[in-house]
Amino acid sequence: MSGILDGKRILVTGMLTEQSIAFHAAKVAQEEGAEVILTGFGRMTLVERTARLLPKAAPVIELDVTSPEQLAALAARISDHAPSLDGIVHSVAFGPRSVFDFLAADWDDVATAVQVSAFSYKALVTACLPLMRPGASVVGLTFDAGVTWPHYDWMGVAKAALESTNRYLARDLGDRNIRCNLIAAGPLLSMAAKSIPGFGDLAEVWEKRSALSWNLKDPEPVGRGVVGLLSDFFPQTTGEIIHVDGGVHMMGA
Structure with missing residues (x-):
């Protein structure tokens, strides 16, 4: 049986553990026929160990997006494994602990959060442009920045910058027939979640307001959303934010 990504080559960034969205995006992409290349940063032994849990072996490249x-050097390093790319998954975000205190955070820490979580989206894609084929798809991960969230603070501002960056990138790459979209995911119990003070308060929002049952321990629905946008089933969708959050974004009081 053929998959919706048959014959496509996909770069998936930011993988760390089996609980990460990046892992599940890579897993579903492989199950749907894609050839996957991974990037990680810092704890590369852990990244490589996690990569071995995928259905198929995948090369791992160390990448600091800053x-x-x-x-x-990224395009050349990817070329060692694939001659071209049909898709990129940007699953990279970071903010020093101080950014989770809106009034107390200083600019240096906020600048780090914005660079890693937003500017890197543009930087990654432009680094890969020499390899990207017409019809390619870029998918990033956000946490709905249209509203405020408990404790999220300057990371929410960084995500707002990411969402705006996505629109401008979609505008500028449209003439190359490259689509750029984001998935707004609900909260998940990942390594990233552990760095958010008061994460339990965010999770409680989903317990009370999710229209569909939301499983904090299951990143696969988000991974499937990513793969859907990587596929050819959305050929005229760009600059968009698709919510995979159990419906919390549309709930009123």
Whole structure:
């Protein structure tokens, strides 16, 4: 049986553990026929160990999205494994602990959050442009920045910057027939969640307001949403944010 990504080559960034959205995006992409290349940063032994849990072996490239040198070399390093790309998954975000205190955070820490969580989206895609085929799809991960959330603070501002970056990137890459979209995911019990003070308060919002049953321990629905946008089933959708959050975004009081 053929899959919706048959013959496509996909770069998935930001994988760390089996609980990460990146892992499940890579897993579902492989199950749907894609050839996957991974990037990770920092704890590379853990990244490589996690990669071995995928259905098929996948090469792993170390990438610091804030390093101009590594970004400049990225296309060549990908070319060691694939001659072109049909899709990119941006699953990279970080903010120092102080950014979760809106009034107390200083600019240096906020700048780090914005660079890693928003500017890196543009930086990653432009680094890969020499390899991207017409019809390629870029998918990033956000946490709905249209509203405020308990404790999320400057990371919410960084996500708002990411959402705006997505629209401008979609505008500028449209003439190359490259689509750029985001998935707004609900909260998940991942390594990233552990760095958010008061994460339990966010989770409680979903317990009370999710229209569909939301499982904090199951990233696969988000991974499936990513793969859907990577496929050819959305050929005229770009600059969009698709919610995979159990419906919380549309609930009123």
